[in-house]
Amino acid sequence: MTFLAPEFIPRHIALVMDGNGRWAAERGLRRTEGHRRGEAVLMECVDACLEMGTVEWLSAYAFSTENWRRNADEVRFLMGFSRDVLARQRDELHAKNVRIVWAGRRPRLWRSVIREIDKATELTRDNTGLTLAMCINYGGRAELVDATRRLVAAAQEGSVRPGDITEDTLSQWLYLPDMPDVDLFLRPSGEQRTSNFLLWQSAYAEMVYQHKLFPDFTKQDMFDAVLEYAQRDRRFGGAVESN
Numbered sequence: 001m002t003f004l005a006p007e008f009i010p011r012h013i014a015l016v017m018d019g020n021g022r023w024a025a026e027r028g029l030r031r032t033e034g035h036r037r038g039e040a041v042l043m044e045c046v047d048a049c050l051e052m053g054t055v056e057w058l059s060a061y062a063f064s065t066e067n068w069r070r071n072a073d074e075v076r077f078l079m080g081f082s083r084d085v086l087a088r089q090r091d092e093l094h095a096k097n098v099r100i101v102w103a104g105r106r107p108r109l110w111r112s113v114i115r116e117i118d119k120a121t122e123l124t125r126d127n128t129g130l131t132l133a134m135c136i137n138y139g140g141r142a143e144l145v146d147a148t149r150r151l152v153a154a155a156q157e158g159s160v161r162p163g164d165i166t167e168d169t170l171s172q173w174l175y176l177p178d179m180p181d182v183d184l185f186l187r188p189s190g191e192q193r194t195s196n197f198l199l200w201q202s203a204y205a206e207m208v209y210q211h212k213l214f215p216d217f218t219k220q221d222m223f224d225a226v227l228e229y230a231q232r233d234r235r236f237g238g239a240v241e242s243n
């Protein structure tokens with residue numbers, strides 16, 4: 001990726017790790033086998049970002065606030081799996097200077113998952129390379145509801161004046177106030193929807209949808225997505241004068 005100038009490389013990539021169940025079904029395996037495969041693929045995606053050099057944030061959608069609707073066995077697997085991936089990968093990520101952070105809602109999330117999140121974030125808190133946001137029990141609407149609750153409470157106690165609230169102040173109440181806006185919103189698996197991922201932060205994201213299922217996803221697919229992103233004309237509501 002050295003042939004792309006840094007201004008064409010996204011600062012923040014949002015990745016919807018989707019298609020694990022279909023990948024497994026195509027092989028006559030249980031859905032959980034697809035999730036298992038995703039672990040190594042996520043690590044490849046981290047490596048791809050590190051190789052590009054100027055990607056600052058990778059946000060990985062691991063479990064949504066809607067995924068509790070799945071059957072109890074799959075939910076149990078996904079909770080245990082999230083906990084184990086954090087435990088298994090944190091040292092290697094730390095060695096790569098990756099800072100791990102978490103975005104999501106605390107209630108319902110397994111305590112053991114929170115424990116591993118705390119360990120991983122504590123271990124890597126001073127790292128200065130890529131920031132990897134693990135989005136576990138995350139929902140864009142839930143995030144806005146949680147921000148609103150805290151903001152209204154602050155207004156009631158008098159520390160915030162409603163008329164002073166701006167887009168910038170609201171974003172300070174989100175799960176990760178230092179998270180930059182999403183530049184590239186990347187979803188494999190053929191689905192073309194956000195599924196409630198980083199709604200606020202993706203207001204002007206470039207959407208890139210790929211057909212491959214996440215367990216088959218490779219570094220090259222991420223590079224291809226960035227190449228597609230680099231060709232987009234981002235206007236942010238402005239207009240390009242035609243002379």
Ligand code: IPE
Nearest residue numbers: 017018019020021022023062
């Ligand atoms: C994404 O793969 C992983 C999670 C949602 C946790 P899916 O499990 O949604 O796989 P498909 O979309 O059913 O193939």
Ligand code: IPE
Nearest residue numbers: 016017018061062063064195
């Ligand atoms: C989005 O995928 C959530 C994650 C990848 C964690 P889903 O598979 O849950 O989304 P839908 O149901 O296809 O919209």
Ligand code: MG
Nearest residue numbers: 018019020021
């Ligand atoms: Mg899915």
